[in-house]
Amino acid sequence: MTEITDTIRNEVKDIVYQFFAEQCEVDINEINDNTTIISDLEGDSLMFLELIEIFKKKYDLDIELKTVGKYVLKHPVDTIGQLIGTQLLMIRHGNKILELD
Amino acid sequence: MSRIIGCGIDIEELDRFQKHLPVETNSRGFWQMVMTEAEIDNNLHIAPHLTFPLSFSCKEAAFKAFGMSWTNSRISWKDIGIFFTDPDDLSQHIIRLNGYALELFHEMGCKGIESSFECKEDFILFQVFLLS
Numbered sequence: 134m135t136e137i138t139d140t141i142r143n144e145v146k147d148i149v150y151q152f153f154a155e156q157c158e159v160d161i162n163e164i165n166d167n168t169t170i171i172s173d174l175e176g177d178s179l180m181f182l183e184l185i186e187i188f189k190k191k192y193d194l195d196i197e198l199k200t201v202g203k204y205v206l207k208h209p210v211d212t213i214g215q216l217i218g219t220q221l222l223m224i225r226h227g228n229k230i231l232e233l234d
Numbered sequence: 235m236s237r238i239i240g241c242g243i244d245i246e247e248l249d250r251f252q253k254h255l256p257v258e259t260n261s262r263g264f265w266q267m268v269m270t271e272a273e274i275d276n277n278l279h280i281a282p283h284l285t286f287p288l289s290f291s292c293k294e295a296a297f298k299a300f301g302m303s304w305t306n307s308r309i310s311w312k313d314i315g316i317f318f319t320d321p322d323d324l325s326q327h328i329i330r331l332n333g334y335a336l337e338l339f340h341e342m343g344c345k346g347i348e349s350s351f352e353c354k355e356d357f358i359l360f361q362v363f364l365l366s
Contacts, residue, residue, distance in 0.1 A: 178294060178304065179250060186264045198267045199310040206306060 135192065137225050145220050148187065149213060156180050166214030188220055195227045204230050239344050240364035242298025244291045247357050251287045268293065268311035280318045284358075288324065288351060291360035292316045295349070296329065299362045300338055308334040316349075325350070329362070339364065 135141075154161035157174040170176040185201060188194060201223065210216050222230055254261045257278060265274055269289060277285040296314045297303050304311055313335035320326035329347050331339050339347070346365040351358060 179246070179290070181305075182264070182267060186267065189263065198304075199312070202304050202310055203308070206308070210305070 134226060134229075135224050137221055141192075141224065142221065145188070145224070146217055148191075149184065149217050149220065152184055152187070153180070153213065156183075164213060166212060166217070168213045169211050170213065170216060171211070184216075184220070185223075188224065192224050194223060196223055196230070197228060200228050200231060207234060236346060237366040238363050239342055239366055240299035240301060240362075242295040242300070242362045244294035244298065244360045245357055246287055246291045246294070246360075248287055249356060251290070255283060255286060257282060257286065270312050270315060273315050273317065276317045280321050281324065284324060284353060285318055287358055288353075288360065289316045291351070291358050292329065292349060292362065295360040295362040296331075296335070296347075299364050300335065300342075309338065310334070324353075 150161055150164050153159070153164055153168075153170070153174055153176065157176060157180075159174065164174070168174060170181075182198075185198065189196065204222075205219065208215075208219065210219050222233070226233065254264045257265055257274065262274070265277075265286065269277070273289060277289055293311055293314045293316070297307070297309060300307070300309060302309055310333060313331060313333040315330045315332065316327055317330065318324055318327045327349070329349055331347070342364065343366055344364045348363045348365060349361060351360040
């Protein structure tokens with residue numbers, strides 16, 4: 134289990150904002166935690182997967198996509214804020230994220 | 235006569251996959267999230283610049299044919315596999331279902347699965363049909 138510090142929290146937020154700004158070609162200042170990934174940014178599965186891959190590499194995460202899928206099934210991710218929250222839980226708990234329920 | 239029970243269509247821009255190709259140590263992790271090692275090996279030995287994006291698109295189309303996505307169902311990416319059988323003709327491929335995708339396939343009363351795709355210069359379009 135990785136302890137979530139303010140540094141990690143800010144890092145994750147920066148990565149997510151930067152990623153969607155680049156991929157969706159929008160001004161980063163137009164993105165906030167309430168921005169919806171599909172409706173507002175037209176995000177898709179490939180982006181979501183790429184983001185997971187970025188975090189897996191950066192934080193050396195041991196988490197299966199199947200686990201992420203099962204978690205998101207119960208805890209839908211619609212907004213940027215929810216996505217950041219989910220990524221932080223993935224970093225903190227890895228494959229044990231499902232045990233949180 | 236077969237009836238269409240589910241139909242899924244997916245379009246992908248080829249450019250978006252370039253950063254994950256060629257499949258080397260650094261980019262293999264991305265594909266390992268969505269494909270089995272058997273699929274990766276199959277894709278590597280045919281025409282990787284096309285087979286990897288086609289496989290991704292096939293899986294997306296199959297999710298849609300089931301009326302689902304990987305974030306709102308128990309189907310996992312690796313439950314849907316595509317294998318190319320002829321290096322000179324990518325239309326020669328088979329789709330194999332496993333796990334929950336296979337369970338659902340039977341629950342829905344499906345007896346067959348058919349697919350086709352089109353490759354254009356900068357995008358691909360994949361269609362998957364679930365048949366009675």
